[in-house]
Amino acid sequence: MSSFPGGRQVLVTGLGFITPIGNDRASVSANLRAGKHGLAPVEFLGNPQVPVKVAGTVKDFSVDSTSCREWTWPTRYDLPRETLRGMAPHGVYAFCALQQALADAGLKPEDVANDNETGLFCASAGSAMLMYNNLALMHAVRGERGNPMGVVSSIAGTLNFNLAAHFHITGAVCGFVSACASASHAIGYACDEIRLGRLKRVLVVGAEELNAETLLPFAAMRALSQQSDPMLASRPFDAGRDGFVGAGGSVVLVLEEASFAKSRGAAVYAEVAGWGQAADGYSVAMSHPAGAGLQRAIGNALRDAGVGAKSIDYVNAHGTSTPVGDRAEAIALKAVFNAAGTRPNVSSTKGLTGHPLSLAGAMEAAFCVLAIKEGFTPGNPHLVMPDEACADLLLPRETLATGPATVLNNSSGFGGSNVCHVFKRWFSP
Amino acid sequence: MPLANLPASPSQLARYPVEARDAYERFRTTGDMDALGIVILAAVRDFMPKRNLGAGNIELRPEMKLMEDLGYDSLAVAETVFFFEDLFKVRIQNTELMSVRTVAELQKFVVQKLGENAGKPTA
Numbered sequence: 001m002s003s004f005p006g007g008r009q010v011l012v013t014g015l016g017f018i019t020p021i022g023n024d025r026a027s028v029s030a031n032l033r034a035g036k037h038g039l040a041p042v043e044f045l046g047n048p049q050v051p052v053k054v055a056g057t058v059k060d061f062s063v064d065s066t067s068c069r070e071w072t073w074p075t076r077y078d079l080p081r082e083t084l085r086g087m088a089p090h091g092v093y094a095f096c097a098l099q100q101a102l103a104d105a106g107l108k109p110e111d112v113a114n115d116n117e118t119g120l121f122c123a124s125a126g127s128a129m130l131m132y133n134n135l136a137l138m139h140a141v142r143g144e145r146g147n148p149m150g151v152v153s154s155i156a157g158t159l160n161f162n163l164a165a166h167f168h169i170t171g172a173v174c175g176f177v178s179a180c181a182s183a184s185h186a187i188g189y190a191c192d193e194i195r196l197g198r199l200k201r202v203l204v205v206g207a208e209e210l211n212a213e214t215l216l217p218f219a220a221m222r223a224l225s226q227q228s229d230p231m232l233a234s235r236p237f238d239a240g241r242d243g244f245v246g247a248g249g250s251v252v253l254v255l256e257e258a259s260f261a262k263s264r265g266a267a268v269y270a271e272v273a274g275w276g277q278a279a280d281g282y283s284v285a286m287s288h289p290a291g292a293g294l295q296r297a298i299g300n301a302l303r304d305a306g307v308g309a310k311s312i313d314y315v316n317a318h319g320t321s322t323p324v325g326d327r328a329e330a331i332a333l334k335a336v337f338n339a340a341g342t343r344p345n346v347s348s349t350k351g352l353t354g355h356p357l358s359l360a361g362a363m364e365a366a367f368c369v370l371a372i373k374e375g376f377t378p379g380n381p382h383l384v385m386p387d388e389a390c391a392d393l394l395l396p397r398e399t400l401a402t403g404p405a406t407v408l409n410n411s412s413g414f415g416g417s418n419v420c421h422v423f424k425r426w427f428s429p
Numbered sequence: 430m431p432l433a434n435l436p437a438s439p440s441q442l443a444r445y446p447v448e449a450r451d452a453y454e455r456f457r458t459t460g461d462m463d464a465l466g467i468v469i470l471a472a473v474r475d476f477m478p479k480r481n482l483g484a485g486n487i488e489l490r491p492e493m494k495l496m497e498d499l500g501y502d503s504l505a506v507a508e509t510v511f512f513f514e515d516l517f518k519v520r521i522q523n524t525e526l527m528s529v530r531t532v533a534e535l536q537k538f539v540v541q542k543l544g545e546n547a548g549k550p551t552a
Contacts, residue, residue: 069444082478085508137515145514148507 004195011261011426012269012369014105014254016097018207019363020056020247020353023074023096025104029370033399035381037352039230039245044212052219053228055210056247056354061096063089063209066133068153083166086152088127090209093250094159098167098205101252106266113168117200120169121190122159123182123358124206128213130154159205171199177358180318181277181413182206183251184361188275188419190255200260203252206362210248214357218246221285223322231382234355236319236348237326237395239385244320247354251363262428269369273307273406273424276300280416287325287412291332294318297418298336298408305422307406309340312422314377314404316364318412319348320355329410330389343394345404351382361411361419368407368423375403432457432543434518441516445471462540469513469536476509477501491533499532513539 015025020038022028031038042055062072068084077096087095102109112118134150147153152161157175164173172193176185183206190202208214218224225243227233234245256266278296280288287294302309315333319326326348337344349367356363371377377400386395409421435457442450449471455464470489478500495501501509510521519542529535 067440080478082502082505085504144520145511147515148504148511 004192006195006197008195008197009258010191010194010255010272011258011266012253012272012423013256013261013266014101014107014252015269015366015370016099016101016104016250016252017366018058018061018093018097019249019251020058023060024100025370028367029374031352032349032367032370032378033376035352035379035399037230037234037382039233039354041228044216050216050219051226052215052224052246053226054230054233054245055215056245056249056356057210058093058248061092063092064211066130083162086149087162088130088153088158088209089211090124090127090207090248090250091153091158091162093209093248094122094124094163094205094207094252095166097207097250097252098163098203101203101254105254106264107254109167112201112203114170116170118169119171119190119193119199119202120160120164120167120173120205121176121186121202122163122174122205122207123176123186123362124156124159124208125177125179125182125214125358126156126158127154127209129209129211132213159207163205169203171202178417178419179413179415180320180355180357180360181411181417181419182358182361183363184365184409184411184419184421185277185417187253187255187272187361187365187421188277191272191275194255194257201254201256203254204362205250205252206359207250208248208357208359210246215246218244225321234321234351235382235384236317236321236351236380237330237386237390237393238383239387241321241323241326241387244322244350245354247356249356249359249363251359251366253362253366268426268428270372271424271426273422274301274303274305275419275421276302276304277417277419279418282416285414287328288416289324289328291328291335293416294329294332294410294412294418295335297420298332298410301408301420301422305424307422307424309337310342311406312337312342312344312408313406314368314371315344315346315408315410316368316378317346317348318360318410320350321348325412327387327389329412330387330393334392338392343392344408345377345400346393346395347378347380349378351380361409364411365409365421365423368409371403372405372407372423372425376401377404432460439516441512445475465540465543466536469539470532472509472512473499473532473535476505476512478505489532491531491536493532494530495532495535496530517543519543
């Protein structure tokens with residue numbers, strides 16, 4: 001039970017997926033179980049010399065153009081032009097994932113519209129591609145004209161602006177920007193708003209687009225894998241890992257207060273039992289070498305959830321497949337769990353999906369509650385030779401046919417932001 | 430009065446009906462203002478918020494008001510203006526638009542605007 005007064009509990013009651021490993025729950029679940037990755041060959045800027053060869057691509061969408069009029073998406077989603085005109089490419093993913101999540105939660109659009117009790121918390125880095133295009137025009141015409149949708153379609157916050165307007169969300173609406181911890185922050189603060197009694201329901205949306213403007217700047221940081229073989233490119237915790245593989249997509253979670261969810265007969269994936277965060281205070285981009293902030297974030301999350309380290313039976317690691325980051329996380333996990341005399345299963349599903357940046361925390365939270373609900377534990381199918389720093393971690397290669405009861409989900413972002421969630425199997429009281 | 434500074438086959442019209450693209454080409458090469466009117470009508474139809482009208486296939490008549498009759502909101506007006514600015518390389522001031530309320534007024538305004546700018550080099 002949470003330490004918050006009022007005893008309110010937070011449940012996950014709906015999921016929507018537009019991901020490299022599937023655009024619906026059934027496909028995502030099947031690919032997680034089969035250990036089947038969603039990475040594909042890519043070429044950016046028409047230049048085969050670019051040292052980025054594979055990425056976690058989104059299938060069945062085309063959002064490469066700078067003009068929204070050229071974009072296409074699966075026709076089952078009803079996305080009107082009046083909404084599309086202010087959107088970024090990743091907004092299209094998010095729109096579809098949100099329509100999917102509402103349906104999954106048994107909600108109609110009118111159930112979340114104008115009710116003052118549904119909030120919308122979003123996470124993305126905005127659209128560097130549209131921003132670049134808009135500013136290039138501004139410079140070309142020396143500031144004399146510009147696209148009126150340039151701001152709302154490109155700056156960080158574009159998701160919340162557009163989705164709040166379209167779905168008529170009248171509770172709290174905001175965005176979170178902490179790089180690869182962004183969506184995890186959104187889930188955490190959504191959980192708190194519900195526990196504080198301020199909102200009954202929060203739609204948490206994470207999304208990122210996959211294009212040269214979003215991804216290649218990470219190549220300049222030497223953070224990306226240069227492998228062209230998908231099986232070798234994203235290898236979290238493997239001794240041979242050489243960087244992360246970029247990814248795009250969107251995942252939406254519907255969080256609801258337990259009694260509210262029960263009153264409408266909602267189906268439940270799992271409980272958000274608690275969350276915690278702590279920062280490294282160390283480097284602008286690199287993890288603390290011993291994962292100091294992550295260790296404290298895990299401790300804070302466990303305390304908030306009221307569970308001990310021994311209760312955790314699966315950790316969905318941040319594990320991006322970078323040499324420094326995975327090592328720091330491995331050390332942090334050992335410091336928390338091995339020191340408590342326990343070894344939970346640990347896997348990074350980024351081996352299958354690649355790393356979708358701001359979206360990561362939401363995507364992996366959704367994988368965690370799916371694992372709890374459907375009874376499986378994702379493995380590390382690309383792991384061949386674990387890094388020596390992982391020697392004492394339990395890193396199953398294959399998906400396990402048993403599901404966890406209590407899960408820890410880790411995320412870490414630039415500047416040393418670490419955010420962790422604890423999800424628990426839900427037994428209706 | 431051909432507008433030689435305008436590009437052939439601009440990307441902005443790539444998805445427009447062939448009649449609109451032909452009309453643009455006629456306007457660009459001959460300065461035919463009736464042809465320009467056809468391009469403007471095609472853009473009005475393109476930027477019209479379809480949701481407000483259901484099918485979106487209604488016949489456009491000159492006296493129709495953009496906002497009241499066609500469901501335009503101020504963002505759709507801004508989008509349409511930018512489309513013309515970008516397509517014809519002109520600059521349109523907010524104050525100039527204040528008097529534009531109907532389809533006919535918009536056609537007249539753009540025709541007049543391009544007449545002023547014909548042949549002038551622009552950014």
